[in-house]
Amino acid sequence: MSLRHAVLGLLTEGPASGYDLLKVFEVSLANVWPATQSQLYGELGRLADAGLIEVVAEGPRGRKEYGLTDAGLTELRRWLIEVEPESFRRTDMLLRVFFLGVVRPEEARAYLQEQGTVAARAREDLEEIRSAAEKGDLGNTPLAVYGRIALEWGLRFTVMQREWAEWAARQIDQIEEQNSVGASRQDLP
């Protein structure tokens, strides 16, 4: 139930409408906690019912700007400090690795190499975001400091993933070589 807390967190920057928040989810938070429009409007309603946010201004086209209440900020702090993050990682990409034995070794190697290039591309995208952020020079505002720390995680993760994929592809080659040597041996009397 962390969408709640993502919304509360974004509202610490100041009041915003569902529409505003949606754009933030699409860019800044897209890699960490994606959310759809449906989900967001629903959650805003529930947060308001719970008294964690409130409508602080209304604008054209039914626009409602929500602001954080004291209760909302308290809840956000509680979540940050007291609630243990869940460490589940359901990863599609790794699940496949377990079953790579059912396809031919060339196909398995191709899969791993592809994951390496995907990671490399992701890394490049993050590098661009970093460059853009450095030029903009947001200084030492909290969001800049912690945004930079989150970005660093992404940079390190993509490097790790690329290196791992390349290592894994090489492992398959080695196993293949051993198997052909082994097969030759067994062919001899």
Add this chain to the structure above:
Amino acid sequence: MSLRHAVLGLLTEGPASGYDLLKVFEVSLANVWPATQSQLYGELGRLADAGLIEVVAEGPRGRKEYGLTDAGLTELRRWLIEVEPESFRRTDMLLRVFFLGVVRPEEARAYLQEQGTVAARAREDLEEIRSAAEKGDLGNTPLAVYGRIALEWGLRFTVMQREWAEWAARQIDQIEEQNSVGASRQDLP
């Protein structure tokens, strides 16, 4: 919809009952694709309806052993080779980082350090699994090779996460120092 494919993948090792598979999900696949009992039995029913698996034997207590059909194996291969893995990572842990500015710097640093020790513990658990697997010496069976590759991902990931968390905690200290120097300067006439 990858639970489907996890089940198909496990059945490549030979027929198994829902109960058998459940134990595998609890140990071997727990870190990659956890599944609950409810979910599993439901999925087995749907897979059988779809003709991707079939009951190959019945045992005591209503035990039903399912085996992979040709259609099931074909579907598994298709998924492995043709379907792009989803790269979404909804991570609780990183989402919090964005909002660490709303708690005191000591609290933020404590959070990051905690994430570092969590990663270190996870790393130790994986090391133990590795040792156990090496002693058991499964050789070059497909599952051993690819299981080892997946394990390596976990080992590298936990190292990366620990190093990142320690780096991040140091960053906060540095910012804190800069801020106090800045504050002192401004206090002077």
Add this chain to the structure above:
DNA sequence: ATCCACATGTAATCTGTTACATGATTAA
């Protein structure tokens, strides 16, 4: 005048979690 961006909401469906419910077999 017309189009695009703004702006909010609901319904259907899927996946997953927790809890409930039931009963058979086997080993001590």
Add this chain to the structure above:
DNA sequence: TTAATCATGTAACAGATTACATGTGGAT
């Protein structure tokens, strides 16, 4: 005989995705 393990299933609920539905305001 009794407790643990084996074994399957359903129901209620929460969270997320996709699609549908509607309408306003401002710029050209």
